[in-house]
Each structure stands twice: as structure tokens, then as C-alpha cells.
Amino acid sequence: MSDILLEEKPESEQVQAPEYELAGAEGAAEEATAPAEPLDPNALLEVRHLKKYFPAKKNFFGKPLSFVKAVDDVSFKIAKGTTLGIVGESGCGKTTLGRTILRLQSATGGEIYFDGKDINKLKTAEMNALRPQMQIIFQDPYSSLSPRMPVGEIIGEAVAQHKLVPKAELKEYVLEVMKSCGLPYHYYERYPHEFSGGQRQRICIATALALKPRFVVCDEPVSALDVSIQAQIINLLKDMQEKMGLTYIFISHDLSVVEHISNYVGVMYLGSMVEYASTEDIFDKPMHPYTEALFSAVPIPDPDRHSQRIILSGDIPSPINAPSGCKFHTRCNHCMDICKEVAPKFKDYGNGHMVACHLYPQD
Amino acid sequence: MFKYIVKRVLLGILIIFGVSIILYALLDSVPGDFVENRFMSNPNVANSPARINQMRALYGLDASTLGGYIKWMFGDWWMPEKWFWGIYDDGELIEASFWGTMKLNTHGAIAFDFGTSFVYEAPVTEVIADHMWTSFALTLVSLIIYYPLAVFLGTRAAVKQYGAFDYTTTVLTMIGISFPTFFLSAIVIKIFVYDLGWFELGLTSPDFSGSGWDLFWNQAWHLILPMFVVVILSIGSVMRYTRTNMLEVLSADYIRTARAKGLSERSVVYKHAFKNTMIPMVTVLAGLLPSLFGGSMILEDCFNIPGIGQYSYNAMNQGDIMFVMGYNMFLAVLTVIGMILTDIMYVVVDPRVKLT
Numbered sequence: 001m002s003d004i005l006l007e008e009k010p011e012s013e014q015v016q017a018p019e020y021e022l023a024g025a026e027g028a029a030e031e032a033t034a035p036a037e038p039l040d041p042n043a044l045l046e047v048r049h050l051k052k053y054f055p056a057k058k059n060f061f062g063k064p065l066s067f068v069k070a071v072d073d074v075s076f077k078i079a080k081g082t083t084l085g086i087v088g089e090s091g092c093g094k095t096t097l098g099r100t101i102l103r104l105q106s107a108t109g110g111e112i113y114f115d116g117k118d119i120n121k122l123k124t125a126e127m128n129a130l131r132p133q134m135q136i137i138f139q140d141p142y143s144s145l146s147p148r149m150p151v152g153e154i155i156g157e158a159v160a161q162h163k164l165v166p167k168a169e170l171k172e173y174v175l176e177v178m179k180s181c182g183l184p185y186h187y188y189e190r191y192p193h194e195f196s197g198g199q200r201q202r203i204c205i206a207t208a209l210a211l212k213p214r215f216v217v218c219d220e221p222v223s224a225l226d227v228s229i230q231a232q233i234i235n236l237l238k239d240m241q242e243k244m245g246l247t248y249i250f251i252s253h254d255l256s257v258v259e260h261i262s263n264y265v266g267v268m269y270l271g272s273m274v275e276y277a278s279t280e281d282i283f284d285k286p287m288h289p290y291t292e293a294l295f296s297a298v299p300i301p302d303p304d305r306h307s308q309r310i311i312l313s314g315d316i317p318s319p320i321n322a323p324s325g326c327k328f329h330t331r332c333n334h335c336m337d338i339c340k341e342v343a344p345k346f347k348d349y350g351n352g353h354m355v356a357c358h359l360y361p362q363d
Numbered sequence: 364m365f366k367y368i369v370k371r372v373l374l375g376i377l378i379i380f381g382v383s384i385i386l387y388a389l390l391d392s393v394p395g396d397f398v399e400n401r402f403m404s405n406p407n408v409a410n411s412p413a414r415i416n417q418m419r420a421l422y423g424l425d426a427s428t429l430g431g432y433i434k435w436m437f438g439d440w441w442m443p444e445k446w447f448w449g450i451y452d453d454g455e456l457i458e459a460s461f462w463g464t465m466k467l468n469t470h471g472a473i474a475f476d477f478g479t480s481f482v483y484e485a486p487v488t489e490v491i492a493d494h495m496w497t498s499f500a501l502t503l504v505s506l507i508i509y510y511p512l513a514v515f516l517g518t519r520a521a522v523k524q525y526g527a528f529d530y531t532t533t534v535l536t537m538i539g540i541s542f543p544t545f546f547l548s549a550i551v552i553k554i555f556v557y558d559l560g561w562f563e564l565g566l567t568s569p570d571f572s573g574s575g576w577d578l579f580w581n582q583a584w585h586l587i588l589p590m591f592v593v594v595i596l597s598i599g600s601v602m603r604y605t606r607t608n609m610l611e612v613l614s615a616d617y618i619r620t621a622r623a624k625g626l627s628e629r630s631v632v633y634k635h636a637f638k639n640t641m642i643p644m645v646t647v648l649a650g651l652l653p654s655l656f657g658g659s660m661i662l663e664d665c666f667n668i669p670g671i672g673q674y675s676y677n678a679m680n681q682g683d684i685m686f687v688m689g690y691n692m693f694l695a696v697l698t699v700i701g702m703i704l705t706d707i708m709y710v711v712v713d714p715r716v717k718l719t
Contacts, residue, residue, distance in 0.1 A: 104623055124628075131625025138623075143616035147715055148638050158624035191714045204620075211624065 043077035050110035070096040072271035083248040085262030093271040132211035139220040141200035145192035152188035181206040198229035277353040367718040375699035413454030426463030438471030477689035487689035498658030498670035505593035517605025536599030548665035652701035
């Protein structure tokens with residue numbers, strides 16, 4: 001398949017409700033409130049063995065028989081003020097990962113430490129109180145704005161509910177946020193349908209940033225926009241990061257955008273993270289065969305340079321019956337016997353460059 | 364907006380014209396007219412063709428369909444006397460004029476003269492005006508009870524989709540939808556009127572002679588059972604409609620946005636979701652206008668309530684063309700007004716819609 005770079009629909013339109021908790025799932029058993037390993041003090045967010053399974057088939061009584069493993073044992077951490085780019089093919093679980101981190105979907109297993117607290121264990125009210133600090137910008141600015149609310153109310157509503165600014169200053173504050181996101185004052189009373197895609201995405205960004213967040217998940221924020229608008233939005237996000245000291249998870253399938261905005265990059269395949277490294281490292285010398293193939297598909301704007309395109313054979317396997325061993329072995333050019341049986345460990349090979357592949361020593 | 368409404372009103376007038384033509388043609392072609400229905404049982408009339416023809420002439424039933432319609436619509440006051448004639452042979456009508464044999468000096472529906480009801484022997488508009496309000500009270504109070512209740516139940520069912528509450532309300536309201544009016548009425552009457560004796564049929568007690576508040580309470584007491592039946596029969600469809608709309612809205616992306624903002628569940632459901640669910644719900648409300656004034660034939664007949672529904676049911680049974688035409692024109696006008704109101708409501712509740 002050559003259209004790794006194309007993604008038409010977010011994979012989120014899977015079963016939304018009801019959510020199923022897997023009683024016996026590994027990692028779900030919480031032994032103690034304190035994490036087994038001490039947390040990295042520099043990390044704002046630390047994710048350990050995160051799992052999100054959706055029931056795929058149910059028997060007559062509604063008991064799930066098989067699961068879509070949208071996020072399967074993903075671990076990583078993000079330092080304050082940095083950006084982690086998450087890349088991968090359509091349906092590899094990027095969006096689900098982003099939403100599960102924010103507990104918009106309940107995790108099946110694993111821990112998410114935000115500022116030292118495991119948010120999976122918070123009560124709904126506690127979580128709601130924490131939400132202003134963890135925001136998300138959705139992919140589709142057309143459907144993610146309430147059609148019957150004027151822009152000012154959309155942006156100010158949650159600010160008022162969380163009492164982030166005094167009531168008397170609310171309008172002024174909203175106008176200020178709008179200004180910093182490039183929205184003129186007179187948009188305050190207008191309704192979302194009156195705006196173009198780029199303006200709508202600015203409204204979404206303003207809505208998220210008005211809550212004074214520390215951490216923002218950008219779930220393909222520019223995929224639905226024109227190329228000319230994309231750069232504006234990316235620059236806006238970068239400016240706001242500098243101004244507010246934000247930490248981003250930037251989910252995208254557009255590698256050049258990710259290279260531009262990220263400090264670290266995580267590559268996902270079929271719900272698992274296969275490689276994680278700083279942006280320079282991973283673009284200079286990708287270690288995992290899947291990352292290599294993915295990055296070889298990035299067009300280089302230079303007619304004299306001929307990149308060596310690595311074409312992967314076959315389709316992405318179904319996440320319901322993921323291949324045994326290394327999930328990538330069905331399409332890998334370097335597949336060995338061991339790959340089919342043993343899942344490789346996600347290991348650090350120096351300088352924080354983590355890979356899960358049998359090509360590299362496992363011990 | 365103003366231009367749009369004017370356009371719609373003009374279109375509505377055209378629709379009402381069309382409805383009246385089709386309706387008149389249908390009623391005129393129904394076998395057995397009013398004279399036959401009313402007087403054939405009287406042997407004096409039945410055996411005398413002359414008397415029958417006299418009656419027909421008197422009621423204006425001997426005109427052709429088109430002639431009759433034109434007379435109904437535009438009246439016959441402007442028609443010269445010579446247009447009306449009939450050739451009789453020993454009382455037997457050989458040939459009647461296109462316009463019938465007798466000029467009745469009516470002004471026509473166009474001048475809001477809907478003629479005199481054959482059955483009730485009073486101007487049609489008067490009969491409708493006299494009995495409309497009983498039906499209106501019955502339907503309006505029922506609507507005020509069942510509509511908010513249905514919206515509330517539907518919203519709750521959607522929020523707790525596939526929960527016990529959802530299944531219970533679904534089953535119960537489905538039972539309500541599936542009952543035919545006459546069947547549920549019969550059961551209710553059997554239990555509460557004949558077995559328990561808590562209520563009685565009719566609008567007022569037979570020997571009642573009070574007025575003012577006494578009359579009001581007496582009538583209100585009589586209307587409880589029919590209202591109960593209306594509520595049971597109507598609540599289901601509105602509740603299902605609310606539930607479907609609410610579910611659709613709850614799965615929308617902007618609801619996820621609202622949750623991500625950390626809004627309370629109350630705020631998400633009742634402010635964001637409910638507001639958007641109300642768009643189709645309010646417009647349905649405007650469409651209910653004709654049924655509000657039109658009464659319910661079967662229900663009123665079952666409970667012997669002298670509302671507009673029962674009156675039109677009797678008139679229809681006896682071939683009272685004048686009353687049935689007037690009544691149906693009344694409904695047609697209400698339907699057209701309801702349609703225009705629906706459009707206006709859309710603009711009010713949905714900022715995205717602009718009428719041009």
C-alpha cells in the first residue's frame with residue numbers, strides 16, 4: 001500500500017458507548033496507589049502500559065467475544081513544554097490513544113500519570129475539575145462546534161463553569177483569547193456555521209486555550225484544512241506553546257508537519273508503539289523497519305534527489321486478530337522466524353531511542 | 364423573511380383552493396345524499412318523487428358537481444334568476460340546469476359564507492365556533508400534559524440508552540402506540556365508568572344545571588378520562604421521536620467537545636444536547652395545530668363529548684356536504700398555517716436557517 005500518508009476518516013467512529021471494562025485484563029489490577037517505578041519528575045505526563053479495547057463481537061447476551069485492540073500496551077512520557085508527535089497509518093490507534101489519555105474514553109488497563117496523579121483513578125467530578133488543564137483540539141472543526149451557540153459562549157462557557165476568571169471579566173477575557181488566536185472582536189456574537197474551516201479551527205484552539213491548559217492533545221488539527229491554512233494553524237499552535245509553556249501531543253499522519261512541530265516522535269503500528277525517539281534521531285536514522293518504510297514515503301521537494309521508496313507488501317492486518325509475535329512481521333522485509341512467535345521488547349538503544357524490533361539485541 | 368411569508372401565504376391559498384375542489388368532487392360523488400339519508404325512512408317522502416325533488420332543490424343538491432362547487436365557492440347571489448330551471452314531468456325531474464333549480468342567495472366560501480349545515484340547521488361557521496373550544500380544551504390540556512412528559516422521558520431514555528429505564532419506557536409507550544383509540548376508550552369506559560362508576564360519559568352530568576365555576580368543574584371532571592386516553596395514545600410517538608433525536612445529538616462531535624471542556628454532565632445533556640434536540644421537536648409542535656382545533660372523531664364519539672370531532676363525524680355520516688366542506692376547509696387552513704409556523708419556528712430555534 002502506497003497511501004500511508006492518506007487518511008480519510010478518524011478511526012474514532014468505533015463503538016463509543018457502552019464502554020466495557022475488562023475484568024481480567026493484565027495491567028488492570030492496581031496493586032497500590034503509588035506507582036511501582038518512581039515517576040520522572042520532569043515529565044508532565046507519563047503513560048504506562050495503556051490499553052484500550054473495544055468489543056468487536058458480542059454473543060447473544062451482549063457479552064463481548066473478541067476485541068479491537070485499538071491501543072495495546074503503550075508507554076511513554078512527555079517532558080513539560082515539549083511536543084510529542086504521534087504518527088502512524090490510518091486505524092493504528094493514534095486518535096484512540098489521544099482520547100484515552102484524556103479519559104474521554106475509559107482505558108481498559110494501564111496508568112496515565114498527569115502531574116503525578118493517575119487520572120484513571122479519579123472520580124468523575126475530580127476529573128472534570130482537572131479537565132481545564134488537559135485539553136484537546138479535534139480533527140474536524142466542522143462538527144466539533146455546537147451549532148446553536150455563538151462563538152463567545154462556546155469559548156467562555158467552560159471558563160465560567162470552572163471559574164477561571166471573575167464573572168465580570170469573562171467577556172473581556174474571552175475577547176483577549178480570541179485576539180491571541182487571530183479571531184477579530186466582532187466574531188463574538190456569531191455562530192460557527194458562518195466561518196470557514198481555518199477560522200473554525202481557530203475557534204476550537206481558542207476554546208481549548210481559554211481554559212489555561214498545561215497539556216493539549218492536538219488530534220490531527222490540520223488534516224481537515226487547506227494546505228495554505230495548515231501552516232497558519234501550525235504556527236499559531238507553536239506561538240501559543242511558547243507563550244503559555246504548553247505541552248503537546250501532536251497526532252498526525254503528515255510526517256513533515258510532525259517533523260516541524262515535534263521534539264519527540266512516537267510511531268504506532270496496530271495499537272502498539274514501535275519506535276520512540278527525539279525528532280532528529282528518528283528522522284536521521286529510523287531503526288524500526290516500519291518507521292523506515294513510513295519515512296521513505298515522505299516526498300522530498302528536490303527533483304534531483306531520488307529517495308529510495310520502501311514499499312510495504314500487503315494490507316494492514318485487522319486489529320481484532322493481530323498477528324502473533326511482532327505485529328509487523330506479516331509485512332516486514334526483514335522478518336525472521338523469531339518475529340512470528342515472540343513479541344519484541346520495547347527497549348532503549350541509547351539516547352532515549354526506543355524500538356521494539358528483533359533486529360536489535362533483546363537482552 | 365417577510366417576503367418569504369407572503370410567498371408562503373399566497374401558495375397556501377392556492378393549496379386551499381386545490382383541496383376544496385378535490386374535496387367537493389369526492390363528497391359529491393359519494394352515493395346517497397343528505398335527502399336520501401334523512402328522509403327516505405319517512406314513507407310520505409319516500410313514496411313521493413315530487414317531495415324528494417323539492418327537498419333536493421331546497422338543499423341545492425340538484426346542481427351538477429362543477430356548478431355546485433362554483434356556487435359553494437363564489438355563492439349564487441350574482442347569478443341571474445334565469446340560470447336556475449328544471450323540467451319536471453308529473454313531479455319527476457327530467458332535466459335540471461347546470462346550476463340547479465333554485466337560487467339560494469348564498470355568498471360563497473370566498474366571502475366566508477360556508478352555508479347552512481343540513482344536519483344542524485345553523486350556519487356552518489357558527490356550529491364550528493360553538494363546538495371547537497370543547498375539542499380545543501381537551502386536546503390542549505392533553506398536549507400540555509403529554510408533550511413535556513414525553514420529551515422528558517425520551518431524554519432520560521436516551522441518556523441511559525439500553526438501561527432498565529430505557530427498556531421499560533420503550534415497552535410501555537409501544538403498548539400505548541399500538542392501541543386503537545376505540546379499543547382503549549372501550550376498556551377505560553368499561554373499567555372507570557361502568558365497573559367502578561367514578562366517571563360518566565358526556566360533557567356535563569345529565570341533570571346538571573349550574574353555571575360558572577360549577578359548570579367548569581363538572582366539565583373538567585368529565586374530560587379527565589378522554590384526556591387520559593389521548594395522553595396514553597400520543598405520548599409514545601413523541602417520546603420515541605425525542606429519544607431518537609437525542610441519541611443522534613449525543614453522539615455528535617460537539618458533545619464530545621463539551622465533555623472535553625470538563626463541563627458537568629448536566630450541562631452537556633441539558634444545555635448542549637437538549638438545545639439541539641429541540642430543533643425538530645419544536646417544529647413538530649407547530650405541525651400539531653390542526654389536530655389541536657380539529658378534535659378527534661372517534662374519541663369524542665366514544666365518550667359522547669359534543670366537540671367538533673363528534674359533530675363532523677355525525678355530519679359526515681349523514682352526507683351534510685356543507686358542514687363537511689366547512690370543517691375540512693377549516694382543517695386545511697390550519698394545516699397551511701401550521702406549515703408556515705413550522706418554517707418560522709425553524710428560524711427562531713436554529714440560527715443556521717435563514718428564510719429567503
